[in-house]
Amino acid sequence: MDTEILKNYPLCHRCFGRLYAKLLHTSNYERGRSLKMAKAIELESKLYPLKERTGYEEERRKIEEELAYLYRSGLTEIRGIEGVEVVGEDKCPWCKGIFQEKNLEELLEKTLNLLREYEYDTFLVGTVLPRSIKKLEESIKTPYMESIKQEFNRTMGKLIAEKTSKRVERENPDILILIDPYRKKIRLQLSPVYIKGRYRKLVRGIPQTRWPCRHCKGRGCEKCNYTGKRYSTSVEEIIAEPFMEAFKGRDEAFHGAGREDIDVRMLGNGRPFVLEIREPKVRRVNLEEIGEKINRSGIVEVLNLEYGNKRDVISVKNQPHKKTYLALVECEEEVSDRELSQLEKKLENLTIYQRTPQRVSHRRADLVRIRKVYRAWTERIDPKRFKLKLYCDGGLYIKELISGDQGRTTPSVSQILNKRCVCKELDVLEVHDQ
Ligand SMILES: [Zn+2]
Ligand SMILES: [Zn+2]
Structure with a gap:
């Protein structure tokens, strides 16, 4: 050797x-x-x-x-x-004495003090090396070497586990403890808590997510009455508030499986969502209790609440869900029963070509989407008005499917009936899982 x-x-x-x-x-x-x-x-x-x-x-x-x-x-x-x-040992150019008992104890105590504030089951130590030590390692390395990082992670991990009775976990630890043992700096990185479920929006007039005032961009101004918001509340706020309180989080993010317009209700079994609570101090709460609290709002209801993970955010964002809608359609002229039953038949398994609607063209790229309507049901209200229930692909703009959006959506209900029609009210009745 x-x-x-x-x-x-x-x-x-x-x-x-x-x-x-x-x-x-x-x-x-x-x-x-x-x-x-x-x-x-x-x-x-x-x-x-x-x-x-x-x-x-x-x-x-x-x-x-x-x-x-x-x-x-x-x-x-x-x-x-x-x-x-x-x-x-304290002059050793590689470790500089970081493994000496007094140094380990000092770092351990500091770490335990920081951890005291948080609830967690699992943790992982990550060692941060100064650049000079990394350089040294690079220059002396052998094929059989382990980095000093690994040894320090292991040593500190063992000590913390002994003192706290918590588990070391490599994948997805609740807390990542970043330690620079040379400079004696410690930083905690907390994994978010994810709660998944489905929400129902029982009223019209509130957006899905917090909507900053566009004049002040959230800072607060005269136009928004110094709230910084364009709408006083949102599905996100109603759901997140009691969770943030219980988990003592620093911040949150609301991920929905698509979104409904502000004037559209979300009924039936609700829409899947994942709520991400960042830097939570508490990781286990009674979800049912919080659910009941939300449901008492009378505006938003939640169901099927359970703990999720990061992957759920991706799947809730990317999974295409078919939808069932109920629209209240009003026509300029009277519509006959025969026309209604013809409409049902024509809409069945119909492919719709839809250019980005005018009303969202300022924030979405102008392109043609191809979506399908699978089934349609109608129910007359009076000579000019009827209910239209649709089972169709997600991502189809229903208001435009009815009006035709000045030829940007074809075919459309207006085109099929050869009468100008508009959607007066809209509800999402069901967001279907695959
Ligand atoms: Zn050494
Ligand atoms: Zn404002």
Whole structure:
């Protein structure tokens, strides 16, 4: 084993052993010390026969010089060598003493103090290395080495687990504890809590998500009565508020499986959503209790609440859901029963070509979407008005399907009936799962 490296870097036993971490299943300290001792014995056995002889001064000097590097790196079993001082572990250029008990204890105590504020089951330690240490590692690395990061993660992880009785978890820990042991800096990174469920919006006139005032962009101005909001409340706010309170989060994000217009109700089994609570201090609450609180609002109801994860956000955003809508249609002229039953038939399995509606063209790219209506049902209210129930693809703009949006949507209800029709009211009756 090569001890050359000790010439340039008086590595402590632990660090020297870490260079060969993958070679013998023992602690880095044991491995490092053993390797140094084996080398020292080898050198001393060469030195031994030269001791009493003359004429071997140069060879002796070389061996003694090598021994001096071993001695310097803390192998005090070797007799002291004149003019060579032992380098203490705290001066080891790689670890700089971060594994010394007093340092570990100081960091442990600081960490426990920070953790005290949070509820969690699992954690993971992540070691942050100063650039100079990373550079050093790069220059001395062997194929068998483990990074000092790994050893520090393991050491600190064990200590924290012992003190807290919490579990180390590599994938998705509740808390990631980032420690720079050289600068003694600690930072906690908290995983969000995800709650998934479905919501019903029982009233018209509120948006799905918080809607900042467009004049002040949320800062608050005369136009928004210093609320910073265009609408006084939203589905997001009604749902998130009691959750934020219970989880003591810092921030939240509301992810819906699509959204309905402000004047559209969301009924039936509701629309899937995931609420993401960022930096929560509490991770387990009674979801049912919070659900009941929300349901008492009379504006929004939630159902099927359960804990989710990050993947649910992606799936709720990307899964296409078919929808059932109920529209109140009003025509300029009277509509006959025959026309209504013809409309039902014509809409069945009909492909609709829909250019981005005028009313959203300022925020959506102008393109043609292709969506299908699968079934339609009608029910007359009076000569000019009827209810139209539609089972169709998600992403179809229903108001435009009825009006035709000045030819941007074809075919349309107006076109089929050959009368100008508008959608007076709209409800989402069902968001279908696949
Ligand atoms: Zn060291
Ligand atoms: Zn404003």
